[in-house]
Amino acid sequence: MAADVDEFRHEVRAFIAAHGHPMRGEGLRVPRDADEERAIRAWLAALYGAGYLGGGWPTRWGGRPDHHPLLDLVVMEELILGDAYRPLDQVMLASHAVLTYGTEAQKADLLPKIRSGEHVWCQLFSEPDAGSDLASLRTRAEPDGDGWRVTGQKIWSTDAQWADRGTLLARTDGTVDRHAGITAFVIPMDLPGIEVRPMREITGHEEFCEVFLDEVRVGPEHVLGELHGGWGVVTAGLASERAFVGANAIQLERMFADLVALARAVRLPDGTAAITHQDVQATLADALVRVEEVTLIVRDTVERILDDDEHPSDGPVAKLAYSELNVALTETALELLASAASVDDEAAALAARWHHNFLWGRALTISGGASEIMRGLVGRQLLGLPRA
Ligand SMILES: Cc1cc2nc3c(=O)[nH]c(=O)nc-3n(C[C@H](O)[C@H](O)[C@H](O)COP(=O)(O)OP(=O)(O)OC[C@H]3O[C@@H](n4cnc5c(N)ncnc54)[C@H](O)[C@@H]3O)c2cc1C
Numbered sequence: 001m002a003a004d005v006d007e008f009r010h011e012v013r014a015f016i017a018a019h020g021h022p023m024r025g026e027g028l029r030v031p032r033d034a035d036e037e038r039a040i041r042a043w044l045a046a047l048y049g050a051g052y053l054g055g056g057w058p059t060r061w062g063g064r065p066d067h068h069p070l071l072d073l074v075v076m077e078e079l080i081l082g083d084a085y086r087p088l089d090q091v092m093l094a095s096h097a098v099l100t101y102g103t104e105a106q107k108a109d110l111l112p113k114i115r116s117g118e119h120v121w122c123q124l125f126s127e128p129d130a131g132s133d134l135a136s137l138r139t140r141a142e143p144d145g146d147g148w149r150v151t152g153q154k155i156w157s158t159d160a161q162w163a164d165r166g167t168l169l170a171r172t173d174g175t176v177d178r179h180a181g182i183t184a185f186v187i188p189m190d191l192p193g194i195e196v197r198p199m200r201e202i203t204g205h206e207e208f209c210e211v212f213l214d215e216v217r218v219g220p221e222h223v224l225g226e227l228h229g230g231w232g233v234v235t236a237g238l239a240s241e242r243a244f245v246g247a248n249a250i251q252l253e254r255m256f257a258d259l260v261a262l263a264r265a266v267r268l269p270d271g272t273a274a275i276t277h278q279d280v281q282a283t284l285a286d287a288l289v290r291v292e293e294v295t296l297i298v299r300d301t302v303e304r305i306l307d308d309d310e311h312p313s314d315g316p317v318a319k320l321a322y323s324e325l326n327v328a329l330t331e332t333a334l335e336l337l338a339s340a341a342s343v344d345d346e347a348a349a350l351a352a353r354w355h356h357n358f359l360w361g362r363a364l365t366i367s368g369g370a371s372e373i374m375r376g377l378v379g380r381q382l383l384g385l386p387r388a
Contacts, residue, residue, distance in 0.1 A: 008071055012052055012078045019046055020084035029085065030159065030207050037162060041117035043085055047075075048115040053087055057099060061111045069306055076247035080254065093237045094121035094167055098186070100236050101225035106186065110165070122163035122189070124154040124211055125234065131156075132373050134169070134234065135178045139213060141170040141185070147219040148172065150185070150193075153212050160209035161198045163189050167237075168213075169230050182230035185222045192216070203359045245315060246302035248322040249295040255329050255357075256291045258350060260284060262333055265347035266340040274336055287332055294321045313381035320374040323364040330358040 021043035023029070031037035047053040048062065052075045057063035064071075079086045091114055098110050113119040130137040139152025150170050160166065166187050173181035189196070193216035198206035225233050263275040263284060274280045301318040304310045333354040337343075343351060365371045379385040 005070060005074060009074050009078060012075055013082065015050060015052070016078055016082035016084045019043070020079075020082050023083050023085050030205070031162060040085055041120070043117075044087060044091065044120075045115065045117035047087060048117075053092070054095065054115060057095070057111070061099070061107065062115055073246040073302060077250045080247055080250050091119075091121050093123065094165065094186075097167060097184070097224060097233055097237055101184070101233055102186075105221070106224070110186065113164075119164040120159060120162060122157050122160040122166045122209075122211075123237075124157055124160070124166045124168040124187075126156045127153060128155050132370055135182070135231065137169055137171060137182065139168075139170045140174070141172045141183060141218070144217065147217060147222075150187075150213045150216040150218055153210065155199075155208075155210050157196075157209045157211050158207055160189065160196045160211050161206070165189060166211070167224065167233070169234065172230075173228055176228070179231045181228055182234075183227055184224040184230035184233035185218050186224045187216070187218055187222055191218070201359075201363075203356055245298060245305070245318050245322075248318070249298040249302075252291045252295055252298075252322065252325065252329075255326070256287060258353065259287060259329060259333055259336075262336055262347065262350045262354065265344060265350060266336055267342045267344075267347075268339060269341040271341075274339065280336065283332060283336075287329060290325055290328070294325045297321050311381070313378050316369065316374040316377040317382065319368060320371055320378065323361075324371060326357075326364055327361040330354060330361045334358050 021039050029040075031040055044053070051064045054062055055064040055067040055071055055075075056069060059065050076086070078084075095111065095114050098106060098114075102110065110119065114121070125134060125137075127137050127139060137152075139150060139154065141148035141150045148170075150168070152170065154160075154168075157163075157166070166189050168185045168187050169182055170185065171181050172183040175181070187194075193214045195212040195214070197210045197212070199208045199210060200206055201208065224230075260275070263280050264273055266274040268274055268277065275284075298318050298321070301310070301314045304314055337351050337354065340347070369377075376388075380387060
């Protein structure tokens with residue numbers, strides 16, 4: 001397998017170098033105009049077409065007959081290393097949900113449009129008062145003829161401003177256990193009654209949206225999975241997010257390389273490069289040790305996922321370790337910049353990236369499960385602590 005994986009890696013790397021749609025500086029992903037949107041959709045289609053995305057799908061829906069999950073990780077790593085536009089988590093999570101829960105008609109309709117880049121998806125789960133405790137969501141779907149009318153508000157919906165489809169969670173039965181009364185729907189984002197309002201983040205960019213639903217009419221063809229079975233769709237989706245954990249090791253190694261580059265580029269008031277100073281070298285050494293520790297944790301987790309030998313706490317441990325170290329590295333970079341007397345062009349470009357990372361890094365300690373929630377899971381699942 002190792003030789004095959006190496007060969008595959010070279011192939012993907014060459015493909016990205018030849019065709020890759022670059023990430024907009026600072027890793028931003030929401031297109032600025034119609035041309036950029038077309039280019040991103042074409043890039044997603046190219047990745048699916050080459051078998052670099054969706055390789056693990058059943059072959060009748062376009063998967064590779066010789067697929068191994070390790071190859072997904074290689075693709076993700078190469079996209080990071082090549083600074084290429086990364087496929088939307090939402091698209092990949094959505095395809096997992098459709099493949100697992102969709103009817104044949106839904107699969108036939110939706111999967112080819114994911115592959116062709118025609119459909120970008122968003123996830124309409126979180127609400128202003130239902131994030132970590134998602135089961136308390138209040139968006140309701142009231143029966144209306146053979147379908148429902150959906151009313152409520154969603155928030156933090158990444159990419160909703162340009163998504164074509166959304167996976168929506170709504171309460172269809174308020175009389176039963178809160179997990180049991182939720183249904184998942186796949187909805188076109190241009191249905192009457194949907195209003196999408198982008199939100200400006202601390203980074204100055206708009207990647208999330210608020211989504212308001214006012215008596216949005218949905219039919220039985222929009223239900224994903226069993227009626228009232230939406231909680232299963234959520235948990236399956238979260239499990240599939242594990243696929244993204246592995247790429248974090250490369251991300252950390254890249255960040256460390258950027259930190260060293262910054263230390264070389266920054267000039268202190270005496271005119272010397274920061275990297276020549278003992279305290280900066282000590283800081284870099286500490287950072288390297290932490291990066292090594294966390295990449296080991298991440299790679300160990302990946303191995304267990306691939307061997308189907310995963311412990312429930314593996315994902316939370318890796319997520320917690322990665323997202324918290326990510327924040328710590330951005331803080332180190334900003335301290336380094338604070339000591340700078342002057343920056344050349346290279347340092348200025350690095351500084352802009354680190355400023356963005358600093359502001360964005362906290363988001364990663366929230367998305368996919370906030371650090372406090374992860375700590376609770378690790379405490380209970382790994383240490384066997386009682387629920388506080
Ligand atoms: C980058 C990013 C992308 C996102 N994309 C989407 C998306 O596309 N679609 C979507 O639906 N949602 C999305 N979200 C929302 C995300 O799922 C929620 O932000 C997350 O579930 C936390 O919910 P919350 O923001 O309501 O915070 P809360 O749940 O209100 O938490 C606030 C604080 O309280 C802490 N807290 C809460 N409960 C406990 C507890 N039991 N014990 C200890 N501490 C606790 C939390 O850790 C946190 O620090 C995204 C978020 C981010 C940051």
